[in-house]
Amino acid sequence: MKAIIVGAGIAGLVAARQLGLAGWQALVLERSAAPRPDGYMMDFFGPGVEASERIGLHPYLAEVAYQVEAAEYMDPGGRVTASLDYLKFADLAGGNVLSLLRPDMESAALKALDEVEAGRVQLRYGVHIERMEHHGAQVQVWPGGGQPVETADLLIGADGIHSAVRAAFFGPEEDFLSPLGMRAAAFIVHEPALNRQFKNRFVLSDTVDRTAGIYGLRDSEVASFLVYRQDPLAKLDGTRERLRRIFAGAGGQVDRLLELCPPDPYDDAVAQVLVPCWHQRAVVLIGDAAAAVSLLAGQGGAMAVCAAAALGDALGPVSSPEQLPAALDEYERVMRPKIATAQASGRRAANSFLPRRKLGLLWRRLILRSTRLPGMDRIIARQIVKRLAK
Numbered sequence: 001m002k003a004i005i006v007g008a009g010i011a012g013l014v015a016a017r018q019l020g021l022a023g024w025q026a027l028v029l030e031r032s033a034a035p036r037p038d039g040y041m042m043d044f045f046g047p048g049v050e051a052s053e054r055i056g057l058h059p060y061l062a063e064v065a066y067q068v069e070a071a072e073y074m075d076p077g078g079r080v081t082a083s084l085d086y087l088k089f090a091d092l093a094g095g096n097v098l099s100l101l102r103p104d105m106e107s108a109a110l111k112a113l114d115e116v117e118a119g120r121v122q123l124r125y126g127v128h129i130e131r132m133e134h135h136g137a138q139v140q141v142w143p144g145g146g147q148p149v150e151t152a153d154l155l156i157g158a159d160g161i162h163s164a165v166r167a168a169f170f171g172p173e174e175d176f177l178s179p180l181g182m183r184a185a186a187f188i189v190h191e192p193a194l195n196r197q198f199k200n201r202f203v204l205s206d207t208v209d210r211t212a213g214i215y216g217l218r219d220s221e222v223a224s225f226l227v228y229r230q231d232p233l234a235k236l237d238g239t240r241e242r243l244r245r246i247f248a249g250a251g252g253q254v255d256r257l258l259e260l261c262p263p264d265p266y267d268d269a270v271a272q273v274l275v276p277c278w279h280q281r282a283v284v285l286i287g288d289a290a291a292a293v294s295l296l297a298g299q300g301g302a303m304a305v306c307a308a309a310a311l312g313d314a315l316g317p318v319s320s321p322e323q324l325p326a327a328l329d330e331y332e333r334v335m336r337p338k339i340a341t342a343q344a345s346g347r348r349a350a351n352s353f354l355p356r357r358k359l360g361l362l363w364r365r366l367i368l369r370s371t372r373l374p375g376m377d378r379i380i381a382r383q384i385v386k387r388l389a390k
């Protein structure tokens with residue numbers, strides 16, 4: 001059996017590995033010219049950890065993980081207003097919380113492909129697909145650039161929130177995208193002074209209607225993400241200038257970050273993807289393409305790994321196209337409840353992640369400070385883990 005996988009993000013790479021290990025041929029077509037170096041810091045725990053341990057991916061992820069020691073809120077004057085002892089939180093979550101930079105997570109998934117027998121998985125970067133069509137019981141893909149047409153038993157759309165596979169076979173993006181009223185930008189800068197200040201600490205600005213997250217990486221770099229309220233229908237001007245305007249007054253460290261911001265950083269709507277059925281004929285969606293949960297759920301990477309593992313389990317025993325529909329039903333049966341939980345958690349967080357008033361900031365500080373009371377840390381950590389581990 002042969003699969004074409006569109007997208008070499010976390011979902012696409014892990015799916016390729018699982019299919020390759022199960023004896024399939026997998027051709028991965030990625031639009032970027034090379035693995036994407038840009039990214040942000042991601043929490044990885046709960047179902048994602050379970051899935052990655054089960055499929056043997058966890059050691060690769062653990063190797064590139066960062067050790068966050070504290071998560072803190074900082075006011076515009078640079079004072080810490082509330083904090084969470086991250087190590088204690090990780091401990092209460094069973095010690096199984098990884099902090100991973102998105103590109104590192106992909107490089108770990110790439111390394112894990114070495115376990116697959118040579119020739120089973122083929123990766124092509126810089127591919128601009130021209131057409132995708134059903135062809136009898138199979139699918140055909142025109143990779144563009146004069147490359148020959150590719151035919152496969154299954155086409156896997158792992159091409160992210162703005163999936164071209166979904167648009168080609170399931171319908172236009174507006175039918176499935178559910179914006180949460182915010183945008184998120186992310187970029188990495190080289191800045192030794194900020195790096196020293198934020199090493200091993202994940203710091204969020206304690207600001208109304210917007211927040212900047214900062215983390216000091218290895219090699220004097222700093223990863224940042226900026227989340228801000230934005231009407232999804234508003235006309236947008238240049239990203240860097242918009243970020244500088246919106247985050248003016250958020251603090252000296254944020255100003256410094258935005259001085260170094262590249263002209264056109266990652267910047268996209270914070271949204272969920274709701275698709276009633278993830279497969280039809282010989283096409284299936286996974287990861288953000290099928291069911292983005294949004295960064296507010298803190299589970300997108302984890303869900304991508306879970307979905308790739310579940311798809312691999314379901315497709316592994318398939319040896320003829322007639323067996324595909326039942327296998328794809330099984331994949332959905334396993335993944336739907338996990339996605340429903342993560343998406344519900346993302347929608348709940350949408351109400352509290354960016355407080356609209358100062359009173360909201362004070363309430364959040366109070367909750368976080370209460371974690372220092374004896375026993376409260378356990379209660380709050382258990383609540384979080386219980387919600388996410390279902």
Ligand SMILES: Cc1cc2nc3c(=O)[nH]c(=O)nc-3n(C[C@H](O)[C@H](O)[C@H](O)COP(=O)(O)OP(=O)(O)OC[C@H]3O[C@@H](n4cnc5c(N)ncnc54)[C@H](O)[C@@H]3O)c2cc1C
Nearest residue numbers: 007009010011031042043159160287288298299300301302
């Ligand atoms: C700021 C931010 C913070 C986040 N924090 C967390 C967190 O803490 N924890 C967490 O678990 N998740 C987090 N997430 C979500 C997480 O990053 C995503 O859910 C996850 O990366 C989804 O993986 P994916 O492989 O499905 O899609 P993607 O990572 O989007 O990968 C899709 C791939 O497909 C390629 N592609 C797109 N279109 C085409 C095409 N037409 N042809 C070929 N290739 C194509 C893209 O170049 C890309 O390589 C965060 C997201 C953001 C934006």
